[in-house]
Amino acid sequence: MKVCMVLKNKFPTDIRVEKEARALIDAGHEIYLLSLGKAGMEKVEDVEGIKVIRIFQKENVIYRIPDYMSFNFFFDSPLWRQQLQTVVENYKIELIHIHDLPLIKTAIPVAKKNDIPLIADLHENYPEAKRTWREIKKPLINRIEDFITPIWRWKKLEKSVLQEVTYLVTVVEEAKDHYINECRVPPEKIKVIMNCEEMESFKNLIENNNLTAEFENNFVITYIGGFGTHRGIDTAIKSMPDILKSIPKAKLLLVGKGVGKNCR
Structure with a gap:
């Protein structure tokens, strides 16, 4: 099966993504990874059997504003959606595997348009993690983020998008309980894969x-x-x-x- 993972970060490296990708490759699947890029990185690169396709953001901040506004107000990124659709079409992708909460809503219409399964791989309780990350940011940035994307919006997003994914992968049983009890995800749709050392x-x-x-x-x-x-x-x-x-x-x-x- 041709699987497209999506990571809203630079790769390499992300140890959980690496381990899951290697396990899937060993099981006979083809793994593509859509991730962020930075200066000096190749647009397309093979990283230990993972075909990495990178998104490069515009250097001029002005050109990033429309996508930034769309994501922060609607949790939808036109840039990532268009790039994901292109990857799905070009590589005949059969399954989309999203890492973490932010890009799930963006991927849902792509999965529906192409009639393919969508896996949500949640590395942590993202809304609560977001709360903690903001504690270490500068007070002004913290206040701006709290105003634009308050934690209650992240919790609402979590509950709504997880109703639409095909399956959900999480790291511990406690997280599974959270998704069952607070997000109303059927238990049969959730798989626990612990983030252990190889x-x-x-x-x-x-x-x-x-x-x-x-x-x-x-x-x-x-x-x-x-x-x-x-x-x-x-x-x-x-x-x-x-x-x-x-x-x-x-x-x-x-x-x-x-x-x-x-x-x-």
């Missing part, structure tokens, strides 16, 4: 790292991923005193990066 590549990293010896005699609780208040890392940290009472050799190992004072 054991082979992770094993190679461990074997070549001094951390193995350093924590050899400890009970290690590991978090790997981005740092942010919406990740719940604070819960793990606050739990350590109680855990140590039962497991004296327990260690909490946090691996990742983040921005903002809340991540320090």
Whole structure:
């Protein structure tokens, strides 16, 4: 099957997108990825078997205004919709796979026009993540975004567009419960695919790292991923005193990066 993934970001790299694409390629599917580009990147490029097709935004901000206005007022991007339709036609795409909430509404008419399935792959609770991201932005930018696209609009978008997708992929059972109970998505339309490390590549990293010896005699609780208040890392940290009472050799190992004072 010819699958077109859509990522409103630059690629490479996005580890979840990479892992899913590799799994689908190994299963015999052809993977195309429509993503953002930047100066120095090729328009079309093969990245480890993934055919990446990039969208380059106009350098002059004035030319971006119509698409910016359409997205922020209607959550619809004419630029991405046109490019996605072109990719679907040119490469005979049989399924659209959207990564994250922002571009789902844009992709719905393309999927309907071409009578092909639409998969929504939600990496996180986007409205709540958006709330957290705004906390680390400058106050003026934060106020502008809160005025144009308040969190309640993101929640309303989430609930409406998820009614129209063919299937929904999410990362944990708690997220599945959210989509069932708050977005009214039928449970049979939801698949949980955890964002775990690939054991082979992770094993190679461990074997070549001094951390193995350093924590050899400890009970290690590991978090790997981005740092942010919406990740719940604070819960793990606050739990350590109680855990140590039962497991004296327990260690909490946090691996990742983040921005903002809340991540320090």
